[in-house]
Amino acid sequence: xxxxxxxxxxxALVGAVLGDCVGGEFEGAEDVPMERVxxxxxxxxxxxxxxxxxxxxxDTAMTRCVVQSxxxxxxxxxxxxxxxxxxxxxxxxxxxxxxxxIQVLRRLSSxxxxxxxxxxxxxxxxxxxxxxxxxxxxxxxxxxFSDPADIKRYSRLGAMLTHSCALGYNGAVLQALAVHLxxxxxxxxxxxxxxSLISEMEDAEAEDHARSDARAxxxxxxxxxxxxxxxxxxxxxxxxSIEEVISELGNGIAALxxxxxxxxxxxxxxxxxxxxxxxxxxxxxxxxYCLALGGDTDTIACxxxxxxxxxxxxxxxxxxxxxxxxxxxxxxxxxxxxxxLYQRSPRGG
Ligand code: R7I
Ligand code: MG
Ligand code: MG
Numbered sequence: 532x533x534x535x536x537x538x539x540x541x542x543a544l545v546g547a548v549l550g551d552c553v554g555g556e557f558e559g560a561e562d563v564p565m566e567r568v569x570x571x572x573x574x575x576x577x578x579x580x581x582x583x584x585x586x587x588x589x590d591t592a593m594t595r596c597v598v599q600s601x602x603x604x605x606x607x608x609x610x611x612x613x614x615x616x617x618x619x620x621x622x623x624x625x626x627x628x629x630x631x632x633i634q635v636l637r638r639l640s641s642x643x644x645x646x647x648x649x650x651x652x653x654x655x656x657x658x659x660x661x662x663x664x665x666x667x668x669x670x671x672x673x674x675x676f677s678d679p680a681d682i683k684r685y686s687r688l689g690a691m692l693t694h695s696c697a698l699g700y701n702g703a704v705l706q707a708l709a710v711h712l713x714x715x716x717x718x719x720x721x722x723x724x725x726x727s728l729i730s731e732m733e734d735a736e737a738e739d740h741a742r743s744d745a746r747a748x749x750x751x752x753x754x755x756x757x758x759x760x761x762x763x764x765x766x767x768x769x770x771x772s773i774e775e776v777i778s779e780l781g782n783g784i785a786a787l788x789x790x791x792x793x794x795x796x797x798x799x800x801x802x803x804x805x806x807x808x809x810x811x812x813x814x815x816x817x818x819x820y821c822l823a824l825g826g827d828t829d830t831i832a833c834x835x836x837x838x839x840x841x842x843x844x845x846x847x848x849x850x851x852x853x854x855x856x857x858x859x860x861x862x863x864x865x866x867x868x869x870x871x872l873y874q875r876s877p878r879g880g
Contacts, residue, residue, distance in 0.1 A: 534715045537870050538844035540674055542814070543710055543846055544866040545859050546840020547594060547670050550818055550832030552585040552856035557828040558627075565806050568822040572815070575855045583857040590833045591858055593617050593668040597689060598865050601675045602872065607685040613639045613647040613692050627829075629662050629784065631655065635693050651695040658687040658696050658747060663786040665690025666702035667830045669838035674709035674869040678879030682707050683735065694786075697736075697744035698754060702786025704735050705755055706834050709794050713841035721766065721798050728794070729759045750787070758791035766798055773823060782826025789827050791832035796821045797842070814839045814847040 532538040556571050557563050574580065576848050596615035604611050609680040617640035620628065628636070631654055638650035654660045672686040683704050692705035708731050717724045736742065736753045751757045761779050780795055781788025799814035803809065807816050821832035840848065845863065853859045 532844050534618075534849050535586070535659050535796070535870075536844065537867065538846060539714050539841050540865050540866040540870040540873070541585065541808060542840030542843055542847060543670055543674060543714065543837045544594075544598070544862040544869070545845060545853060546814060546835050546836035546838075548587060548591050548836075548859045548862045549848065549852055549856050550821065550834070550836030551587050551590040551667075551829045552859070553818060553852070554822055554829035554832035555585065555588055555627075557634060557822050557825060558588075558609065558830075560828070561824045563823050563825040563828075564821045565819070568819050571822070572819060573850075575852045576849070580855050581852055583859075585855050586857045588829050589629075589664070590667040590830055592619065592623060592663060593645075593664070594671060594833075595619070595858065595865075597668050597671040601671055602818055602865070602868050603643065605872065607672075607688065608641075608693060609647050610690060612689060613649045616692065629660070629664055631660050631662065632664050632693050637807065639692070645774055648691055648695065651693050653802065654695070658744065659691075659699060660694045660745075661696040661698040661785050661787065662694060663699075663702055663784060663789045663827065663830050663834075665694035665699050666706040666786045666790045667833055669703040669706040670710045670834075671869065672707045673714060673841075674866065675872050676876050677873055679708065679731075680879050681876065682711050683700035683731070696748075697738075697741035697751065698785065698787050701732070701735050701755055702790040705732060705790050706793070706837070709734075709838045713797075713838045717843075718797070718801065718838075718842040721801060722763075723764070725759060725763050725794075725798070729763075732756050732759060738772065754787055755791065758787065759794075762791055762795045762798065765795060770797065777824060777826070782824045782828075782831060784830075789831050790834060792824070793831045794838065796824070796835045797838045800839070812847045814842065814843045815849065815852075 620636035686707035690700040780792040
């Protein structure tokens with residue numbers, strides 16, 4: 532489809548759900564052979580697999596809250612979103628939430644709370660979480676708003692309800708921007724895509740709060756830009772091993788060690804790769820590659836799935852895979868509603 536087509540919106544949201552559902556199998560695993568990944572994915576094609584057999588985790592549970600809040604309010608509403616996160620957690624606490632964030636989610640349900648950003652600020656000794664929980668649910672901001680300034684502002688605030696450390700919320704900003712660019716068709720020119728992200732993150736990371744958090748955590752100045760430059764270096768190499776990706780970019784639960792990794796996975800799999808079935812399309816390659824990294828596979832595949840889905844569109848998603856994943860059919864319907872909201876949203880200048 533063309534830029535910002537409905538097929539791309541569907542692809543982005545369904546891709547995110549698929550990544551979470553298929554990635555759950557290997558979350559926390561080390562040394563995942565590609566053979567095991569392909570076995571797992573081949574299983575999705577078998578007719579006797581029940582509908583929605585692979586359950587989604589916190590990544591999708593929170594993404595659904597963001598989608599429903601944006602659609603119901605027609606805008607970003609931090610109180611509504613905080614309430615939905617808290618209610619979702621109360622109803623289904625067993626979706627695999629991070630061990631720190633559950634305290635925030637409990638406190639967000641208190642009727643006495645007036646500042647909804649306060650519980651997140653109290654995390655980890657007052658600096659806030661640098662986990663990838665803000666980034667994993669950032670895709671809907673790129674599907675609801677067309678102006679990059681809105682996408683940046685609201686993905687940041689949406690993440691700050693649970694992640695007040697700059698390394699946490701800037702991961703959400705980066706993920707939302709990557710989905711936004713992919714929706715526009717920007718992955719047709721990979722070098723320009725990564726350069727745009729670097730220049731956006733140069734702005735985001737120049738703010739005082741980002742600088743002081745990077746310093747306090749012993750990270751280089753402009754930590755996301757530094758990682759995105761590493762992504763560029765890896766893109767230029769003729770061969771890249773899984774071990775190299777893990778050691779250069781990471782596969783962990785910190786947003787800094789997973790958002791640039793997800794972006795790399797998408798870029799790396801734009802072209803056919805040895806070790807992956809010839810019959811696989813780009814989105815299938817991307818998800819398989821994410822799973823083979825091990826570590827935080829549900830979240831890396833969820834984020835890469837959103838970006839790749841925005842690039843390839845819904846046609847790239849095998850119906851059998853979609854059927855196996857809880858919430859994937861519904862995601863397609865919500866993508867249509869978000870597409871309508873997006874078209875009404877003010878364009879940036
Ligand atoms: O970021 P968060 O929502 O977790 C998301 C991850 C995804 O992989 C999901 O699929 C799910 O499995 O969890 O939850 P947080 O609890 O805010 O952060 C995740 C973890 O990162 C924490 O439990 C800590 O182990 C670590 N972490 C920190 N550790 C030390 N200091 C995050 N921030 C800090 C910190 O500042
Ligand atoms: Mg999860
Ligand atoms: Mg995870």
